[in-house]
Amino acid sequence: MSRISPFVGLSFDRSIVGSFDLVTTPPYDVISDAARRHFLDASPYNVIRLVLGPNGVGDGGADDKYRQAAHQLDAWRATSALVPTDAPSFFPYEMRFSLHGR
Incomplete structure (x- = not known):
């Protein structure tokens, strides 16, 4: 049986980052x-700086990117x-998506 538990997450502080529209992206x-x-x-x-980085996928090697x-993040x-x-x-x-126009 699955167990779903709450956890302490991280959230952007809007007073520092502004609108969430400015800090979110579609899937990488x-x-x-x-x-x-x-x-x-x-x-x-x-968050593009976390998921793709300033140089994109693969630039600088995987270790460097991570x-x-x-x-x-730190x-x-x-x-x-x-x-x-x-x-x-x-x-x-x-998440919402369409497939074959539906």
């Missing part, structure tokens, strides 16, 4: 190079741009 595998540059320019807190993402936490939730919580997620 549908982002073109032009869109990646757009998201990089949109905000220094855009180290850069870890460093960025920096956002240190400046309180990303803060832990007050208590363990559930984070519902909804």
Whole structure:
């Protein structure tokens, strides 16, 4: 049987990062190079810096890419741009898509 439990998550502090529209992206595998540059320019807190990095997929080797993402995540936490939730919580997620026009 599955067990679903709340957990302490991280959330952007809007007073630091501004609108969530500026810091979120579509899934990484549908982002073109032009869109990646757009998201990089949109905000220094855009999650593109974690999922694709400033140089895109594969640039600098996998280890380098993941180290850069870890460093960025640590920096956002240190400046309180990303803060832990007050208590363990559930984070519902909804995705909508169409297939064959439906």
